[in-house]
Amino acid sequence: MQRRQFTALAPAAAVAAWAAAPVQAADAAADQLLVGMSMNNLLSLDPGSATGLDALAVACNLYDHLLETDAADTTRLLPGLAEAWQVAEGGRLLQFRLRSGPAFAGGRPVTADDAAWSLQRVLRLNLAPATVWKSYGFSATNADALVRATDPHTLQITLPQPTDPALVLATLATSMSACVLDRAAVMAQARTEARGSDLGATWLTTHAAGSGAFVLEAWRPKELLTLQRAPGHWRGPARLRRVVLRHMTESQTLRLMLSRGDLDVAGGLSAPDVRALARRPDLAVERVRRGNLYYLAVNARRAPFTDERVRRAVLRHLIDFQGVADGVLPFYGELQQRPVPPGLPASLPQPGYRLDVAEARRLLAEAGLAGGFDTTIRVIAEAPFTAIATSVQATLAQAGIRASILPGTGNQVYGAMRERSFDLVVGRGGGGSEPHPHSSLRALLYNPDNRDSAKLSNFQGWRTGHADAVLNGLIEQALLERDPARQRALYQQAQERADAVVGGLQPIAQVLDTQVLRRVVQGYAGHPAGTTRLHGVSKLPAAEARA
Template sequence: MLPASHLPLRRRHLLALAAVGCGGLGHAASSDDQLLVGMSMNNLLSLDPAAATGLDAVTVACNLYDSLLEVDAHDTTQLKPSVAQRWEVGNGGRRLTLRLRDGVRFATGKPLTAAHAAWSLQRVLKLNLALASVWKSYGYSATNAPALIRSEDPLTLVIDLPQPTDPVLVLMTLATSMSGYVIDRDTVLAHEVRGDLGNAWLTTHAAGSGAFELEEWRPKELLTMRRSANYWQAPAKLRRVVVRHMTESQTLRLMLARGDLDVAGGMSAPDVRALAKRPDLVVDSVRRSTMYYVAVNARHPRFADERVRRAVLRHLIDFQGVASGVLPFYGELQMRPVPQGLPASLPQPVYAFNPQAARRLLAEAGLPEGFETTIRVIAEAPFTGIATSLQATLAEGGIRASILPGTGNQVYGAMRERNFEIIVGRGGGGAESHPHSSLRALVYNPDNRDSARLSNFQGWRTGYADAELNRLIEQALLTPDAAEQTALYRQAQEQLDVRVPAIQPIAQMLDTQVVRRAVQGYVGHPSGATRLRDVHKVSKP
């Protein structure tokens, strides 16, 4: 089994709860054999493991499907067996061999084999939808996938790497990405339409081997899952999970207080603080690798000047004020692209709000009177709060900014087209606890031409490319010695202090859930894959 080479990223903390109720609200306990969850399902658009994106989809799909490997929720550098009971790295780091468990069955009762696992990964490349991006970055394609990803016998899966990379990163992707979920090939192909490999059907159905089966899904209304009778581990302790689409924080707060919900997320900081005073509720915050950031378009004539980028991104953001005033329960201060908790992590840089320094830099750049600009932002918390703070601090540097709120597609669509000036966004690496995951997403840009269309690299979206940074990131990825690799990743971050790329992290995302104390075994997962197979409820916690 491959030894871990990185330290934990995850920080899970439970807030102490005072024995004070939210007076005036009644309590009606829900059934002990079902879990009632309130969350926004605005971004739950598909359950197809090749196409679905976002935490909403992962939260549901991880209970319908199994992955070959899992990541320990308490130490995200540790890989755990799942459908694959053991694995090894060979051929100089270019071959992964995974031995699957005998007796794993899909919800239909059909045996899960290495052929299903190989086909599931090949399907991701053939469909070439959202979840193919990471595999393409490893060098896979629809053409080479059948030869490189294959079953040698019913319980042996072999994955050859098409180009040199860190095999730990690939194993982490298998464990954390929905693209690594194993699909019941026969059931899906029975619903294939015009060569779509079952994509249309899997959008609203499931064909997995998870602890639960999909029972009903009414988009932006209700989703229910029932305990699977064919699960290969001990049966799920809950008979049923009911997820309700809810976006209003005060409604979530009221229903938690009344006992009409067991778990809820996406609430405002004041409502979380109020619920934290109740003895029957627990607040659980899990740190994710995603970053809240401010980005500028380095292809724009103004922001092509490093002095202007330094003024805006290093001196006109109130980092501490945003973290303490806007982001409680949403994020914690983080000004580097590599998350905290890894061997390559560095202390926070000394970036501070300094409008006088910003004005000097703008004057040197020929902009003594400042300029007018726009801030694109998703029209929901906490993005709007960050944008409002940024608008105020930019004004102190002489920059007059208008806020353009919109949907995620509008904001990130403009970013993908490199048609923006300033954006407040959230992004970063996948769930892999590996420095390359974040640097690849936020900094790396191997081809800055418009025609390259590397829209999956947020560095490309901002039009910033640095050959030396690219070289350091590439060199670190291919360095087998852990200490040398860590030193190179630290060197890349130190170069970021000297240079001013076009994306400036502000905070690392926190996913905060309020959980009824009667709910036992609920462990929020940093990757979003919070599995509910061991969750149960007690009448008197």
């Protein structure tokens, strides 16, 4: 995590005013945190169906996990609801001892049965959050036998197939799917239909049943979400009485609200506005490195990208890597050309790819394409994706490649990838929150079955249509290797193999999450996994802040 503090210029012009007078009137309170953010992707609060960092940032304050990861060192596991845990039986059995004292918002004690049922529920619903658990071999049919409480404070998870238990522990600490729910409260709200119970899915979309430091007060989608301090949290009461999240997408509006003190924290500002606010002595800028990447992908099953020389020309020599990082993604991305993010034991130095039009032209000529070719770039129609695509379009043109940009929604762009019906895509993806090399390699490069009929659309390696048996084997071997040094070497070999074979996806930059905070906010530490817990956050009183 990187935190940088600067000073800022006042906005040049007034923009939209703060919409809700009751919230504005209370904004000076030292026990209330006001946050401005886009809620466009906050569609559900149900840990069994919700996806994305926006939902996780709310859920980790409504619910607790068995384990947590340190924001400063995400490879370090910390106790959550589980005060102790162990790995046994050659890495196939995970056992957790739950602490006494935690209770759900309704007052019922948290038990190991609640923890087991919460994970079983995710697998029964079989929606997007179940994907990672299915990759470990869990399913709706085996969940009850493999995830079980042996007493009110002991949870056992038996892994159905060999894997690295450290990866599973990381998932339990960071995934939305690992939130522990109040089974009784959820099932009291469950709907029963002809096909059976919905397991509370309808109710949990807009409600919560957790043991977190806060409880849900109100949620009006794409407008307002408020949290209230939960009474009797096992860590002690949260220092903030209330957290107010406001849906705000205009950077100039966010800038004005921060400048006036009407917001305490804001994300999604444009680079010029961040630079301006960074000059103010009462504001601080925090940049947190996420686990995912901005990338350029090609369809290796579609000519001319079936030719390795064409892929090498486009992905290695016709991207202005440094220019994109410095000019397009300041505050929101940093140069990263490897699939495994920096900071992990298996990370490697950058390979040093750079814009080299002459070398690209040589490779294209060797492939019989000296005159270039026509192609398309699919891209989500929002910043910074469109700016990256425009940069790539310009550098492709220098080698005679005529690329048309096809903007669309996330479903349109990634839908085309899932169907393998694209030429090039500017996208964002990767391992996300799990601080483990396999998380990124599995998401970006692994492709165990390249047939169209396999439909392994959760693997971006499959989406790009590139498969390499040696690369797959190194990833699989590393996952099962118990010796840390040998495992690290295997993951490094996998990255070197990916460089050599030129697959269908090239990382460009590591995603940075940039927040601007008023300095009155104390104890706020953005988490790389998205699990930014607000239990210990506070605000200085107005008089003390002015002093």
